[in-house]
Amino acid sequence: MFSRYKLAGFAGLSLAGALLAQPALAQNQPGIPAAAQPIGLASDSLTLGGTVQAVLDANPGITNLTELANAASSRLSQTQAGFLPYVTGTATYTRIDPVVKLPFNGETLQFAPNNNFDAHITAQYELLDFGKREASTNLSRSQVQTAQDNIVVARRDLAFSAAQVYYNILFMRESIRVQDQQIASLVAHRNEMQKRVEAGVSTKFDVTTTDVRITQAQNTRLDLQNQLRNQQVQLARLLHKPAQADIPVKGRLDYNPQPVNLESELAKAAENRPEVKLSKDAEKTAELQAQLIAKSNLPSLGVGAQVGGKNGYILPDINRVRFNTVGVAQLSVPIYDGNKNKKQRVEAAANYRAAQAKTQDTQEQIRADVRQAANNLEFSQARYDNAQQQIAQASDALNRAQGRYRYGVGQNLDVLDAETQLAQARLARAQAMYNYTLGQYQLRRATGEQIWQ
Numbered sequence: 419m420f421s422r423y424k425l426a427g428f429a430g431l432s433l434a435g436a437l438l439a440q441p442a443l444a445q446n447q448p449g450i451p452a453a454a455q456p457i458g459l460a461s462d463s464l465t466l467g468g469t470v471q472a473v474l475d476a477n478p479g480i481t482n483l484t485e486l487a488n489a490a491s492s493r494l495s496q497t498q499a500g501f502l503p504y505v506t507g508t509a510t511y512t513r514i515d516p517v518v519k520l521p522f523n524g525e526t527l528q529f530a531p532n533n534n535f536d537a538h539i540t541a542q543y544e545l546l547d548f549g550k551r552e553a554s555t556n557l558s559r560s561q562v563q564t565a566q567d568n569i570v571v572a573r574r575d576l577a578f579s580a581a582q583v584y585y586n587i588l589f590m591r592e593s594i595r596v597q598d599q600q601i602a603s604l605v606a607h608r609n610e611m612q613k614r615v616e617a618g619v620s621t622k623f624d625v626t627t628t629d630v631r632i633t634q635a636q637n638t639r640l641d642l643q644n645q646l647r648n649q650q651v652q653l654a655r656l657l658h659k660p661a662q663a664d665i666p667v668k669g670r671l672d673y674n675p676q677p678v679n680l681e682s683e684l685a686k687a688a689e690n691r692p693e694v695k696l697s698k699d700a701e702k703t704a705e706l707q708a709q710l711i712a713k714s715n716l717p718s719l720g721v722g723a724q725v726g727g728k729n730g731y732i733l734p735d736i737n738r739v740r741f742n743t744v745g746v747a748q749l750s751v752p753i754y755d756g757n758k759n760k761k762q763r764v765e766a767a768a769n770y771r772a773a774q775a776k777t778q779d780t781q782e783q784i785r786a787d788v789r790q791a792a793n794n795l796e797f798s799q800a801r802y803d804n805a806q807q808q809i810a811q812a813s814d815a816l817n818r819a820q821g822r823y824r825y826g827v828g829q830n831l832d833v834l835d836a837e838t839q840l841a842q843a844r845l846a847r848a849q850a851m852y853n854y855t856l857g858q859y860q861l862r863r864a865t866g867e868q869i870w871q
Contacts, residue, residue: 701776
């Protein structure tokens with residue numbers, strides 16, 4: 419359900435670098451950041467598309483589900499074989515000792531040979547089963563569809579897990595760039611103050627205070643580097659390369675807002691979400707199971723034929739192998755099963771109603787998923803606009819504080835506070851870009867768009 423996919427960033431993360439929780443994935447579509455376009459492996463770095471494809475190729479879970487789907491297809495073929503005759507060949511040799519012998523008219527009559535040979539071919543066919551084979555085949559076909567839809571869901575979830583790590587890496591890199599800008603600006607400010615101290619127009623206290631801020635910014639950068647490295651380790655695990663500590667990726671966060679038509683997205687989700695397909699698969703399977711149980715207590719009519727040769731027929735030459743044929747027709751009519759079939763029908767009806775309720779609940783949850791994704795996009799866009807305004811205001815405040823300090827009418831603390839506010843505003847913009855970018859893919863996931871190859 420979509421509630422499991424909510425971005426932690428929309429609940430409010432620290433600007434210093436707490437990781438957001440949800441994946442993003444794109445293909446070459448309008449409105450998708452250029453960094454996210456899946457152009458594959460370039461030089462020694464992975465794009466988003468290359469990362470996702472590499473993870474899908476490396477994951478044994480996909481292979482497992484694919485083989486389960488193959489097994490379901492094989493079971494369907496086995497069921498369909500019930501529409502064909504069943505032919506067997508049998509050859510038997512039997513040694514009998516002693517056999518009955520009677521003296522007659524000076525001779526000994528033997529009514530059965532010691533060595534008995536029997537070889538024949540038997541063909542059997544169920545001529546009429548009142549739809550039981552057809553119901554069984556339809557049930558197997560529904561199970562094949564369920565297995566195939568499970569592969570789609572697994573590929574989607576794995577692709578988004580890979581994209582989550584990919585965008586976390588980009589976000590950490592962008593946050594580190596912001597910290598580097600702050601550190602560089604603080605170092606330049608400290609160098610200027612050092613000159614003022616040497617000229618006797620400032621105090622050593624201002625230099626020390628600035629050194630404290632530089633150290634704090636460096637500590638934040640170390641935290642971000644640690645988180646970046648952990649994400650690289652996570653990506654290596656997804657690629658099943660645990661010994662490789664750093665899997666290089668390429669790309670950069672971008673911001674490209676697009677309008678959202680809520681009604682259109684709701685209709686797309688109702689049609690395309692794999693969860694809906696799986697729920698309907700389960701509903702169809704329960705219905706077919708009920709039909710099969712309803713037919714299982716009906717009569718069946720089968721026919722068979724046998725041709726072959728055997729010895730031991732008539733005197734006087736009982737050892738001679740003679741050609742023989744057998745034909746049979748059999749009607750089986752269930753009479754009493756202890757009400758087992760009736761109880762099975764009650765169970766099947768309950769399973770069908772449960773599947774219908776599950777489908778309805780899934781559809782309602784999907785509609786909520788789409789609305790939440792649209793809301794997240796709207797508020798992320800507002801946060802980005804606010805962050806842009808904050809950057810402009812913080813930049814102006816920093817310029818003014820530096821000017822006032824340069825002319826001796828301001829305090830160093832004002833400059834340091836302005837530097838911190840500017841860095842926080844830049845981090846807020848990076849986080850808003852991150853949230854909005856992921857929100858775009860979150861919406862595509864909510865609508866069931868198959869955005870991987």
